[in-house]
Amino acid sequence: MTDSTNDSETDEFDDVVDRLSAAVAGGGDDGSSGQTGTAETVDVGEIIDSDGDIGLYDARDIGRAIAGDLIGSPLDGIVEVGEQDDDGWRVVAEVVERTAVPDTQDILGRYVISLELDGTVHGYGRAGRYRRGSVETQSEIFSTEDR
Template sequence: MAEADTKQQADQCMALTGDGERCSRPAQDDGFCYQHDESDPTVNDSQAVEQEERADEQETESEGRQSPAADMTAEERVDPETVDADVDADREEIAGVLAIRETVRSTAGQLIGREFDAVSEIAPTDDGWRAVVEVVERRSVPDTQDIIGRYEIELDTEGTVHGYRRLDRYRRGDTTSFEG
């Protein structure tokens, strides 16, 4: 059995791959595969044993070291309860944005009197929320020639619409104003 393993290793390329493993391709007469040559790093059995021993030593050394947190200053360490509170606050903000998006999505078409296409922006303001939506003002064939209107909708903190205005119009296929 060991003789078969030795034969297989002799038939296998001697080069190391980028991740440090031995190349699995079959070797040609020079001991390398079609992709490797003498300039590539190689491994022989004694080098493989040395590499394993070094890896074991490094693992033992890292176990004996102090944890990275021991090297931190008090300011760098974070209280887990503070992190959890921040995550909860982030979830509430996301829920608020999602609720505003749904309100805008469900009312924009009726409010503006055109076919709703997309919500392109939602941002908090001092008085509530500002949303920018896109509506189809005129259908065309092909659809890249549709005329799209961008509208700003103002909402209060409760999601009640207080007004809207058209910002601009463009052809669906026209990206020149967005590429700058």
């Protein structure tokens, strides 16, 4: 090999290292995985309106902001938000409880988070677990209305 070939390979390697370093420093979430990163920190106080009551979008945003920390697993997504008997909101979140290769074999947990009208967490509980690739199992097993 000549010196010019080695120089171009070194430059290419340095470029790859620089791009990987930038991806790691930026959280590495380019959106291609379909999963929501939990590296983003959101102040729940910024979400709540000045009157103290939260709306549908606020409940979703609060659920997204707190689910990963509350449950202790990375958030996969918020799948449902609804009113809970005029005394708060029910947010259903899915978290990755165990990762696998391929990702269709990941074990997801579905959690119901209860929020009061002012956005305070009233409680949470797991509604079930399933393998990501088992679409028919999701519809048969999970009825979060019963929870």
